[in-house]
Amino acid sequence: FGFENNGRERMENGLSSTGDVQLDNAVNQWLRFDKNLLTAELVRSLVTEGAVEELRKCFGSRMEFGTAGLRAAMGPGTACMNDLTIIQTTQGLCSYLEQCFGDALKARGVVVGYDARSHPPSGGGSKRFAQLAAAVLTSRGVPVHLFSDITPTPFVPFTVSHLGLCAGVMVTASHNPKQDNGYKVYWENGAQIVPPHDQGISAAIQTNLEPWPDSWNTDCLTHCPLLKDPYLDTNTHYYRTIQQHCHYRDINKKSEVKIVHTSVHGVGHRFVQSAFEAFDLRPPYAVEEQKDPDPEFPTVKYPNPEEGKGVLTLSFALAEREGASIVLANDPDADRLAIAEKPSGDQWRVFSGNELGALLGWWVFRCWKLTNAEPSAVKSVYMLASTVSSKILRAIALKEGFHFEETLTGFKWMGNRARELLDQNKTVLFAFEEAIGYMCSSAVLDKDGVSAAAIAGEMTSYLATKNTTLSQQLSAVYEEYGYHISKNSYFICHDQEVIRSLFQRLRHYGNEDNDQDAVSYPSECGGFAITAVRDLTTGYDSTQRDQKAVLPTSTSSQMITFTFSNGGVATMRTSGTEPKIKYYTELCAAPGNSDVGVLQKELDDLVSAIVENFFQPIKNNLLPKPE
Template sequence: MQSIFNYIKNNKKTVAGAVVAIASGIAIYKYKTSIYREAEKWLKIDKNEETKKEVKELVSKNDTKGLKKIFGQRLSFGTAGLRARMGAGYSQMNEITVAQTAQGLVRYLEEQFKDKIRELGVVIGFDARNNSQTFAEISARIFASQKIKVFYYSEPVPTPFVPFAITQLKTAAGVMVTASHNPKNDNGYKVYWDNGAQIISPHDVGISRCIEANLDIWEIEQIDLKKNPLIVNLIENQFDHKYYEYLQSQLPTNYKSNPQTDRKITYTAMHGVGYRWFKKACQACDIQKIEPVKEQVEPDPEFPTVEYPNPEEGKESLKLAIETAERTGCDLILANDPDADRIAVVEKSHGKWKFLHGNDVGILLAWWLLMNLKKSNKDIDPSKLLMVSTVVSSGMLSAFAQAEGIRYEETLTGFKWIANKGFDLEKKGFHCVFGFEESIGYMSSLIVPDKDGISAAVLISQMANYLAGFGMDLTEKLSRIHQKYGHFIFENSYFFCYDPVTISSIFNKIRNDGNYPKFCGDFPIKFIRDLTVCYDNSKPDLVPILPCSKSSQMITFTLDNGCIVTLRTSGTEPKIKYYIEMSGKDDPEKIRSILDNVVKAVIENFLDPKGNNLGERK
């Protein structure tokens, strides 16, 4: 015994090292064991052979790293709901994670609405992606199993159809299964509240809590969607007709199709859901000359003709649309994204194709909606009208609203903020005419309190036809708007960055422990607003008006020359985005020249793409 004591005494470091090694080995063993136990649990409850096969293969290969990736953490539920790659495990979109999410949502709605939830019910819709219908059906069965009425779109529909149904049917909530324009292997679960807008805090936290408390999968096999009296089929009831009536109510009272001057419009659905519903909308709203991109108008979850099903990507994604337009003699292209909540516009002006930026389309729609509103109601008080856009959208809407005597509000990015700001001010007697964000999303009414690519497509078509009657295209009208309200010239782009540590390093370097930069290159910085750490030196108390969030990066600089620079991270993609805008009444070329120099300074001084190994810039 004494010899053992002496050995330990004389070999402390060796013994300590051995103890650490043993403890480390035990920890690793326990961790591996827990991961494999999670896999075993999964295989017992998963009824999908495809995802079961994925897990079995990882187990058979002893792939601890692969199992850790899918079982090591749970897919987090936030204000955007869920969006992730489809596959097995708790960190991906699949039948189990969707069922658990729906179960948590049920329990949270019961907390918020008590027994009233059963009579109010929920709306459920889905897009045309792989598994979207399955995920929607699981959700419908889960709600029905708890005696909650479900207003169900039994076929793929545009995302805006869900918030529209919520406002019309006055339900407690809604769910749309979609990943919008994400890559084909992704899917998502978007949740709306009883006002028809996407959820905001604290609902996300509450739903997440209820998901964690309701992980055991409920028995729902006995629920027949076709026979259960709690399931109201909105497709069979032709509920979409009410949407077309809503579109007709938005139209100019004196609008009429003119075969002599109406423009020929090429339309693409980007392999998504849009064409069927846009075609019906055109029939209801007297839009005649539509040429579909035949290769892309039918839903196809594989998106075979595009690398990225996102019309915002420009020429790369709209190649077939331009070819169709050239072949059929069209001079205007409208492109919905796969779930038809966004719309891109391309116009042939003076013989060249011009991609209208989301900011350009936004100000055109603001002008169009206001003009028609004034025509239909000559006694309207502009001071009671409201227009809303986001912190990264062009300041031109603010200038337009101010010149027209209209209330303008700025929000964080996302239509949950735009719509809820509209609702807040409507309670105070304002009428929300329009809301938009530069990423090709437009809201023309709180009847659909979300971005709506179908209504926007109809409004743009009618506006283009109206202007054509005066021999004017959208580009020329945009130029006239700039001449009247000021030139707003911007450059918005992004760098890919897949390393969270690099992203944090870039923004922390800018913050420099609170010693923010005083210059951007040679340009003096006047104000700094940092919505990540809740700092704004343009305010007396240094506190921003807009909500702050530590979970996302966003810093805005106002330069001495009036230029606005915003740097932020994307909520759904591995990107660092920048938005830079300069405005004035001067020669636009002069403004452009200053802007170019600011862009160069921002990239070199703040982002340093080479030093930070940033990926490709778009």
């Protein structure tokens, strides 16, 4: 490692000598820039110990903008979330905003919010990161609306739109493991950033790596005239806005439906309680062990209600004690919503994201019709869903006369498309993605688990007056518009080369030489004939005359969709924030075909064929979804 006799002297000068010039330069630059004593000492200790591999993990790469920002583990180094990378990121963001908005940036400003995550070993955490972001921005004369307390993610895009700001930053890792944190960016339109803004910010970060003179100075925030607290104003106007989606206040006031809510150690408790109050709904019972924010997430293995019953064990127990039939669960930053139901004498049913999309889509459209009797008004109504989500909204749209559009995966695409439609004086009623994300109000152009919880509460109360459960209503939706049976899951894979080889094999199926010019997708899978292929990594779509995909493509992520002759659709894609290969499958039936058992078996057989034929060659490198 090259230290020996002069090792201590070199360390005191902040010098690294690993034999890797690029790594040495990254470490030495870090030690020059980092004023966080904890992370700086962690790096020095790694250098002293000769922990080259650990140093490579920390400094071998720099975080890249993915799902509208950054997400990584907290700790030292350019590959992690920490004080210095937050400063560098915000300097890049600020520089890019200055390029885009000029003097308007200093007139309009930026909002910054944060969740409850923390990381004592590195002195990092969401509040600390938010304060550093505010310090960077105000040091350049930019007004900052910094929330004085934890807040749900949807409050940030709401504030951007409500106050007419240039941008918003939310410090959160959503449902990721406790060691992670993230930095999500919203544009002036209230939606998450999309290209070219992500590339522009990334480039600006690279040219602003050295901390500006006052970037570390969070003490200046105490009496900074550029700093405002939007907490009370946003709360007031947010709940006033979502009240417009309350249609059965009299029923809500009288409802005896008992509902349990868990925030899974996140920020959601107080905000969902307030949302229920805004709808005059009976307050939900709170899971005491998970009610208050706790960055350790002590009662769950994964703080993600999308994982199902394992996260909801305490909720079910409370519901049994209180005689409640409904459980609502938010993820830690309260932008997602899961729902479970236990009708009398039955077992708990955790609805899938697609099933909730069907229920909420049906309900939101039904409520819209209450106040829009003019038949022609429906021609201006839109609903959106991501391309890997159920097509149930398309079936409803075809029968009811409104428009349905699909977008790329992620609410950044749906939010931006919603803004385009709103700017054309269209009505965007609803958007959803199968990963339990729902936009039930165009006041927030992102998924919002707070408003969705209140709207789900009202839907449940209304159905109770008809002696109808959520499960029964879901069946009624499928009976009317056609059954849409889906089955989604994932494999965990930490080796990017293995992931790349899987998708390349699908693009060169049966071609052992893997010739890059000899594209050949599979024509069948375990006896199921494939009739169409769409590859949004390469831009190929066999259904188009020119074989070019209509939806935007991205070479930085993997995504292939297969359509089968039996009407089944299967999409395989990589995650932008986790080491996962995800697959999504759906089988759609025409209205009146209610033999669900036959449909489910056919879908199960199709999924088995996909796993056996497409994943088999790399199975030894995969870990299954945890139970």
